Amino acid sequence: MSVQHQSRSPTPGTTSRRDFVKLTSSALAAGVLGGAARPAHAQPLLHTVSDDWNGVLVDLSVCVGCRKCEWACRKANGFGDGEPIDAYEDTSVFGQTRRTEADRFTVVNRFFPDDAGGGPVYAKKQCMHCFEPACASACLVGAFRKTPEGPVLYDSSVCIGCRYCMMACPFGVPAYTYDNALAPEVRKCTMCFERITKEGKRPACVEMCPVEALTFGKRSELVGIARQKMADHPGRYVDHIYGEHEAGGTCWLYISPVPFDQVGFRTDVGTTPYPELTKGFLSAVPMVLVMWPALLMGAYAFTEHRKRLSGAGDGAPSAPDQSEEAGHG
Ligand code: SF4
Ligand code: SF4
Numbered sequence: 001m002s003v004q005h006q007s008r009s010p011t012p013g014t015t016s017r018r019d020f021v022k023l024t025s026s027a028l029a030a031g032v033l034g035g036a037a038r039p040a041h042a043q044p045l046l047h048t049v050s051d052d053w054n055g056v057l058v059d060l061s062v063c064v065g066c067r068k069c070e071w072a073c074r075k076a077n078g079f080g081d082g083e084p085i086d087a088y089e090d091t092s093v094f095g096q097t098r099r100t101e102a103d104r105f106t107v108v109n110r111f112f113p114d115d116a117g118g119g120p121v122y123a124k125k126q127c128m129h130c131f132e133p134a135c136a137s138a139c140l141v142g143a144f145r146k147t148p149e150g151p152v153l154y155d156s157s158v159c160i161g162c163r164y165c166m167m168a169c170p171f172g173v174p175a176y177t178y179d180n181a182l183a184p185e186v187r188k189c190t191m192c193f194e195r196i197t198k199e200g201k202r203p204a205c206v207e208m209c210p211v212e213a214l215t216f217g218k219r220s221e222l223v224g225i226a227r228q229k230m231a232d233h234p235g236r237y238v239d240h241i242y243g244e245h246e247a248g249g250t251c252w253l254y255i256s257p258v259p260f261d262q263v264g265f266r267t268d269v270g271t272t273p274y275p276e277l278t279k280g281f282l283s284a285v286p287m288v289l290v291m292w293p294a295l296l297m298g299a300y301a302f303t304e305h306r307k308r309l310s311g312a313g314d315g316a317p318s319a320p321d322q323s324e325e326a327g328h329g
């Protein structure tokens with residue numbers, strides 16, 4: 001991104017928040033998202049992979065698309081107060097490919113792959129809990145961290161709302177609470193951190209799945225379980241464990257009866273950890289340029305807040321469409 005581009009920035013308060021986010025996002029997009037197009041070449045990880053990391057293996061050949069995992073996730077995270085599980089029998093949601101939302105940390109999408117003999121294949125989506133999380137690497141204030149137990153967690157108390165994490169995530173996962181003007185925050189799947197570390201339970205979605213399409217365990221063992229399933233059922237799966245190496249490796253893994261590009265997965269993420277890809281960019285660009293969009297964002301938010309207080313504005317700007325700001329996985 002050039003300095004001239006920044007100098008043409010609209011005056012804060014005179015453009016929509018959507019335009020503003022797009023404008024400011026370009027500072028890191030060139031460095032962070034650009035990495036996705038690079039050819040795959042394995043790089044050393046920035047830290048040692050732990051055998052203690054937890055993970056989940058998703059078997060797409062077993063999932064029946066009941067969306068009970070979605071319901072359980074919402075309930076476990078305090079959303080959809082009293083929402084009946086029957087509501088999740090509504091299959092009209094499959095009319096479009098959905099992404100995760102601020103109050104919906106997992107979604108199930110339906111696909112009709114060429115290689116599935118006409119039948120549908122369902123794919124659950126949530127945070128992949130990357131070995132080397134791009135969200136954490138892009139965050140200027142350390143609001144994301146990889147825990148020793150495996151989940152990648154977010155701390156809203158230090159977040160400055162720049163949303164670089166949303167731009168950086170190769171799987172289009174983090175969502176933003178645009179409708180919370182006073183204390184907006186980023187949200188995503190936590191791998192049910194409290195349940196698995198303090199309550200000795202499995203994640204809510206895993207526990208709820210009626211067909212055991214989801215297997216919770218140590219990530220180091222899940223790869224072996226995936227391989228065993230492939231050996232036990234020749235021809236049922238393509239020879240690929242998604243997440244074993246993608247983006248440097250992830251704690252959530254998938255096996256599938258069809259190639260992953262036919263069921264909504266990005267197959268261009270490569271095997272290089274994203275922080276490795278962005279390291280050169282971040283060290284080459286002066287910090288003031290990296291910080292500039294965040295400073296502008298702060299100025300914009302402050303101006304909007306003042307307008308609202310003085311009654312000069314016409315209310316809060318319309319909530320931007322998140323899908324325009326974070327790619328789909
Ligand atoms: S999938 Fe995205 S949000 Fe989740 S850990 Fe990886 S980079 Fe972060
Ligand atoms: S692990 Fe927990 S937070 Fe993540 S998708 Fe499953 S239920 Fe939701």
Ligand code: SF4
Nearest residue numbers: 063064066067069209
């Ligand atoms: S609960 Fe299990 S079978 Fe149902 S949609 Fe979720 S992963 Fe698939």
